Amino acid sequence: MGILTIVTFLPLIGVALILLLNQGENESEDKIRWLALGTSAVTFVVSLIVLAKFKTGVGGLQMVEQADWIPSWGIQYYLGIDGLSILMILLTAFISLVSIAASWTAIGHQIKQYYIFMLLMEIGMMGVFLAQDLFLFYVFWEFTLIPMYFLIGIWGGKERIYASIKFFLYTMAGSLLMLLAILYMGIKGGTFALPDLIAGRAAFADVQNILFLGFAIAFAIKVPIFPFHSWLPDAHTQAPTAGSIVLAGVLLKMGTYGFIRFNLPLFPEASVHYAPAIAVLAIIGIIYGALVSLPQKDVKKLVAYSSVSHLGFVMLGIFSLNEAGIQGAILQGVNHGLSTGALFFLVGVLYEQRHTRLFSEYGGVWKAMPVFSVLALIVTLSSMGLPGLNGFVGEFTILLGSMGAASLGPNPWIYTAFATTGVILAAVYLLWMFQRVFMGPLDNPKNKALRDINTRELTIMLAFLLFIFWIGIAPSGYFALMDSSVAELVSNIGTAVVALP
C-alpha cells in the first residue's frame, strides 16, 4: 500500500473505531472527539511525510499508485501527486484537523455521526485531489456531497434543510454534465487515465469546446463563479462552523483545482478560447461579491459573499494561463482557505457564546475579548491582502499574471484594473466589519459577559496564524513546490496561446 492510499483512507480507521464505541455517556462522547482528532492529526502527519518525500523540481506525477479497478472498461485505481495538488493535500489535512478541533463544544448532539461524517469528508476531499483516473475522480467528487449534505442538514442553522438540498442538487446537476463529458472522452480515448487522455487528446479535440463546458459548469458551480454562486451564501451561512471552514477551506478549491487539473491540460485550445469570457465572469464575481458583502447584516453571510469575491481572483489567475497567474491562483486558494477558514472559526467562537451573528448585536467586543480581537484583526488584514501577510502574496502574483496574460487579448491591463478595485472594496467591507463588531462602545450588556478565547481556541488560531505569517513573509518555499508542474502545464498550453491571433 502506497503512501497516497494511506493518506486518503486513513480516516476510515477512525470511522471504524468510532463506530465500535458506545454512544450515550459523556465519557464516550469525549472518546469520540479524541478519536476523531487523533485520526485527523495522524493524517496530517502522514501528509507531512508525503511533503517530505515530494521532489521539487520535477514536473510529472510522483508516488504514483496504479491498480486495475474495472479492467474491461480501462478504469483504474490511479493516485498520483504533483505540484498542482501537493498544497491542496496539505490544506485538506490541515483544515480537517482544525475543523474537527473547532467542533469540540459547538456540536452537542449526534456526536458519533457528526465525526464520522467529518472523517468521511476528509477521505472524499483527499481522493479528489489525488485521483488521476477520471472515473475515480468523479466517484470521489460526488462522494464529497454526501457527508457535507448531512453536516449542513443535521447540524446546521434554521434554514439548514433548504440550504443542504440546494447545495446537493446544485452541485449534482453540474457534475452530471461532467459525467457525460468524462464518458465521452473515455469512449473516444479508450481510457480514463488522465495522463493518457492528455497525451491522446487529439481523439476528442474536435468537440473540445463542448467538453470544456461540461467540466467548466461542474467546477464553476463548485468555485463558485458568478452567476452560479447562489447556493454558496445559504450553505455557508447555515452550515455548522466546522462545515463552513471545510466548505470555504477545501470544497471551493476542488472547483479551482478542477480547472487547473482537467480543463487546462485536456482542452488547451478551448481554455484559450474561453479565457476572456471566464475572466470577465471572474471580475464580475470579484466586484459583485464585494458589493454584496457590504450591506450584509449577518457576519457569516458577509464572510460567505467575500468568498465569491476572493475566488474571482483565483479564477482570474487561472485563466491568465501563464506561470504567475496559475501559481498565484493555487497559492491564493490556500490563502483563502486559511483566512476565510479562520474568519469562520472566529465567527463560530462568538456565535457559540451569543447565538447570534447580527452586526446590530455586537460592537465594542474588543473591550470584552482583547486577545480574540487582536487575532481577528490579523485575520481580517490577511483576508484584505495586507503586505506581509499571506493574502497579499497571492493577490499580487495573480494581478501580476493577469497584467501579462496573452490569453486575455491585447489589453490585459483592463482586467487587472477592474480586479484591483476588488482589493479596495475588500478593504472597505472587511474593515467596516471589524469596526462594527470590535470597535466602538461596549453598549450591549450581553456582550459584557463574553469570555475571551480559551486555550483550545487559541491553539487553533495560532495554527492558522503560523501559516498566515509564513506564507506572507517567506512564500518562496511554497512557490518552489509547484514551480515545475506549473511550468510544464503552461508550456503545454503555450502553443495554443501563441497561436492566438
Place this chain on the structure above:
Amino acid sequence: MTFQVPTINMLLIAPAVIVAGWGMLMMLIELFISEEAQEQWTRMIPGLTLVGLALAFVQTIGLWGFDGGTFALANGHPMIVVDNFATFLNAVFLVTGFLTVLLSVDFLRRTGLDRPEFYMLMLFSISGMMLMGMANDLILVFLALELLSIPLYIMSGLAWPRTDSEEAAMKYFLLGAFSSGFLVFGIALTYGATGTTQLPGILTGIANGGSLGLAGAAFLLVGFAFKVAAVPFHMWTPDVYQGAPTAVTAFMSIGAKVGGFAAMLRVFVTALPAIGDTWAPAIAVLSALTLIVGNVVALAQPNIKRMLAYSSIAHAGYILIAVAALPINPDGVSAALFYMLAYLFTNMGAFAIVIAVERKTNEGVMLDDYKGLAKRSPLLALAMAYFMLSLTGVPPTGGFSGKFYVFRAAIEADLIWLTIVGVITSAISGYYYLRVVYTMFMVDGDGEVTAPPALVTAVALTVIATLILGFLPGTWFDVAREAALQGGLALVGG
C-alpha cells in the same frame, strides 16, 4: 395436417418447471391438510417457498454458459432457448422471489393477509417471468406474459375487503388485458407479415414485411411498454402500486418490469434488428417521455409508495435508453441487464424499509411517517438513505454503476440528446429522493418501526449487493456482457 411431437429437453426448462411445479405441489398438499394443522402449514409455507426457489436457483446456475434450445419441431426452431441471457434473467427473477419472501413473511402476518396462496401465486408468476426471457416464439411470449400477469392481478387484490386493493386489482386487470390485446394484435400482424411466429423466422422475414411488419412491431412495442410502465402507457402504475399490499408492490415493481424488458429485448434484438432504424427512434422518444414524466410527477408525491411508483416509471426510462441504443450499439443489452440487476437490489431494499415503517396495510406510508427515523432506528434509516442515493445515481452505489453503463451505451450509439435528458432528469430525481433522506435525518418525529429478522436479512443482503455493485462493478459488468452476447447478438448475425 400432421401432428408433430416436439423434442423436449426437460433439463433446460427445469428452472421454470421447478418453480411452477413447486407451487402446484404446495397447492396439492394443502388439499390434504386438516383444519387443525392449517395454521402450522401456513407457517411452513414461506420456508418451503424459499426451498423451491433455492432448488431452481441451483439449477439455473448450473445452466450458466449453456447455449441451446428445446421444444423444437422437426423442421423448425426451438420455442424455448436457454442461453446466458435467459439464465441471467432467471437468476434475477429467483432472487426477486427470494427477497420478496423475506419481505413478506412478517408483513403478511402483521396485516392479516397471511394466506398460503400468496406464495403459490408468486411462484407461478415467477415461472411466467422466466419464460418471458426464454421464449423464442411470439405465442410463447404471449403465454408467458399471461402466466406472469394473472397471478399478479390476484395478488394485488389480496387485501380484498379494502377498496384500494380491490381497485388496484381491477385496474391492473383491465389495463393488463388491454395491453395483452395490443400484444396479440401485434403478434397477428407480425404473423401476417412474415408467416411465422418464431423469432428466428421473423428475423429473416421482417425485412420484406412492409408496413404490415412495421405495424406489428409497433403493437408489440405498445404491449411491452404497458408491462414495463413506460409513458404514455403508465397510467395504471401509481394506483396499482399504491393500492396493492406493499410486499406485492415490491415484487411487481421489479418482477413485472424486468419480465417485460426480458421479452422486449429478446424480441427486438433477435427478431426485429432489420427494422431497428424504425423502432429505435420510437423507443428513444418513449424513453425521453418516460424519464421526464416519471421524474417530474414523482416530485409531488407525499405517499412513498406512489412516489416509488413514479420512480419505477422513471427507471424504466433509463433502461429504455439502453434499448434505444441497441441497433447501433449491441452493448445496450448488457447495459440494460446490469441496470436491472442494480435496480433489483436497490428497489427491493427501499421497499423493505417501507414495509418496516408501514403499520397496518397502507397506514404509515406517507412521507411524514419517516420523520425522525434516523433517531428511532439509525441503521434502517442509513440503509434507506443509501438506497435513495443509489436510486438517484450518486457514487459509490449500484445505481450509479447502472446509470454509468447505460449512459455509456447511449453515448457510444451517439444518442447524446437522450443522454442529456437522462442526466437532467437524474438531477431532478435527486430532489424527491433526498426528501426522504432529510425527512428521516433532519426532521423530528416518532412512530413504530417493525424490523423482524427476515426483513433485516433482506435489508442487509440488498445493502451488501448495492455496495458491491457500487464499488466493484467490474465482475458484474463482465457477467452482464457475457449474458448479452449469447442472448442477443449471436442471433442477430444469423
